[in-house]
Amino acid sequence: MSTIETDLLNIKQAAQFLNVSEISIRRWTDSGKLSCLRIGGRRERRFKQQDLTNFLEVQSRSELDVRGVKGVADDKVTKIFLEGIAIDYGNHLCSLYETDIGRVKLSVPFLADGLRAGDKCFLVATKATQKVILDALSETYPATSSDIANSRLILSDGMTTSDGFYDYLEHHFLQSSRQGDQYMRVLGDMAWAIDMGMSTDDLMSFEMRYNHSLAKKFAVVSLCQYDSRKFTGTEIVKALKTHEDTFQFPLSRFVGF
């Protein structure tokens, strides 16, 4: 654990990395196209390698470029927007809800926007929850059922262990990447794990494993939603702790629907 992750580049290094001028880097960060961190009283820019690689477009990206049609092709490639908040690919977030309406409040726009943007989407939930979310999704996004048929939206099926879940996602992520689907979204309704008989310890160790590998290696936004009615206080706290990415956003947007 001694390797210091020196993956924070300053603006000069970032400019070299992308082979552009520092001025462009400044403009891109100012306009929000490229995300960066700030440090110190001079508010110097620091860049995560992944944010820079995310910023690079992939030449071989999908045949039908949904983004291109809308003319926003170059603008929002590195981010998604959820509830007006810009979220980079690579983030692994959680949200907490406490009503049946809350279950679809974030999940539906998250998936609908993803499908519209051409992202490969995954819905991990029990059959019953899948039905609730898909019904609501169909209302705002009529192409839902055809997207399921086309495997643009993939429904979880049959996984009963956290390791199985991990393998499932890794397999699909690799496969999607090979097929040119670089941008992905995962929505997990984590009460699913409980209903599958997983212990919450199991679930948390999955979250940690996922957090350090899959979530960061692929251009995927992962949103894990927790039904606060089905977890204890300590479990909710653990859920928050295993989704540290969430803390950089206004948490009130993700808590308590």
Place this chain on the structure above:
Amino acid sequence: MSTIETDLLNIKQAAQFLNVSEISIRRWTDSGKLSCLRIGGRRERRFKQQDLTNFLEVQSRSELDVRGVKGVADDKVTKIFLEGIAIDYGNHLCSLYETDIGRVKLSVPFLADGLRAGDKCFLVATKATQKVILDALSETYPATSSDIANSRLILSDGMTTSDGFYDYLEHHFLQSSRQGDQYMRVLGDMAWAIDMGMSTDDLMSFEMRYNHSLAKKFAVVSLCQYDSRKFTGTEIVKALKTHEDTFQFPLSRFVGF
């Protein structure tokens, strides 16, 4: 599930991690902007990775906000420092802990710093919890018992309803203000309410009432800590929602000790 914070970085590693010079690290720690631990007779600096990542600001914040905070950073009259974070008087925060050690992790420095700074401090908790906190407090702040005798530190006593709690605080706040104690701190260990037989609904309505009146009208920093083992998931979520001030800070500092 331990993920021990075994990796304390020295100043060289910290500088490498943030991609800055050691001199800047020294300046930031000296001014209290970046928190660090000290060790040995040479008082060497040691850094938690968590603290370092917290020091990085997210670009999304409007530059005006950041400027404002920085600009008055020297003006310590309007702020306190907890875990290296500047907190304005008027804030009403919550923290979540899940171990007996976590109970004193934030509360003790919060009160110790307050007493050292001459703030009028209030400790609201059951007798048993009071004893635990006061024992730990006495170790780092020897004048604890004399401050209790002098009414610099006031211990809750005998309140059994949320309205009674509110009246109690209002009375003391007014009295303290009249006596020239403008700056105050309240530490509430909210499992106290449960042990007093309050319902969590009662507790939450108190929090909301407090949030909109006392907490904002007086120069008081209020820290409500919740033992996540004694509350349900939904209750924890409600606790978060009734302490929105918390969301403007790096939540990882307040969650899960």
Place this chain on the structure above:
DNA sequence: AACACATGATTAACAAAGATAAGTATTGAT
């Protein structure tokens, strides 16, 4: 070819970060 627009270059002023040096004291190793 003409156009619109993104990128690069240049300037300015300011404050913060970096570099350097001197002097102490603690560590860690021989």
Place this chain on the structure above:
DNA sequence: ATCAATACTTATCTTTGTTAATCATGTGTT
């Protein structure tokens, strides 16, 4: 026990990243 390396503090001085403005160059599109 000794000694060199390290980290600390304090101080001064130089360099750099920041914003903002304007202009020139280059790119891709129609």
